[in-house]
Amino acid sequence: xPPSLGAFLLFLFGLxxxxxxxxxxxxxxxxxVLYTISSEGIMRLSLPLxxxxxxxxxxxxxxxxxxKPIVYFLPFRHILDTPIQFYTGRVSLxxxxxxxxxxxxxxxxxxxxxxxxxxxxxxxxxxxxx
Numbered sequence: 001x002p003p004s005l006g007a008f009l010l011f012l013f014g015l016x017x018x019x020x021x022x023x024x025x026x027x028x029x030x031x032x033v034l035y036t037i038s039s040e041g042i043m044r045l046s047l048p049l050x051x052x053x054x055x056x057x058x059x060x061x062x063x064x065x066x067x068k069p070i071v072y073f074l075p076f077r078h079i080l081d082t083p084i085q086f087y088t089g090r091v092s093l094x095x096x097x098x099x100x101x102x103x104x105x106x107x108x109x110x111x112x113x114x115x116x117x118x119x120x121x122x123x124x125x126x127x128x129x130x
Contacts, residue, residue, distance in 0.1 A: 075110070
């Protein structure tokens with residue numbers, strides 16, 4: 001069980017953030033596929049990278065010290081590592097604001113990039129048939 005009610009509430013909020021981040025990244029990947037002939041390469045690459053950098057395959061604290069700044073900058077940590085850190089109480093309420101702000105900025109960036117790419121793709125899309 002979480003050490004406090006605050007940790008549990010942060011965990012629930014972290015889950016909502018994780019779902020939003022997954023949806024934003026899936027939307028961006030799907031939009032990028034509109035620009036390619038085959039989606040196979042993008043999909044084969046995105047899943048292993050997401051699993052690795054979210055902490056599912058290797059917990060993020062086990063990464064080498066020189067690589068941690070890169071891993072913690074990327075948005076993938078908010079999919080799994082952040083909710084777990086909130087649940088276990090390893091992140092204080094003071095630290096959680098910066099972490100959630102980081103996740104929110106990434107969600108905003110991914111959504112905006114997806115919208116821009118989708119807008120450009122629909123301008124050049126030609127559909128025929130009935």
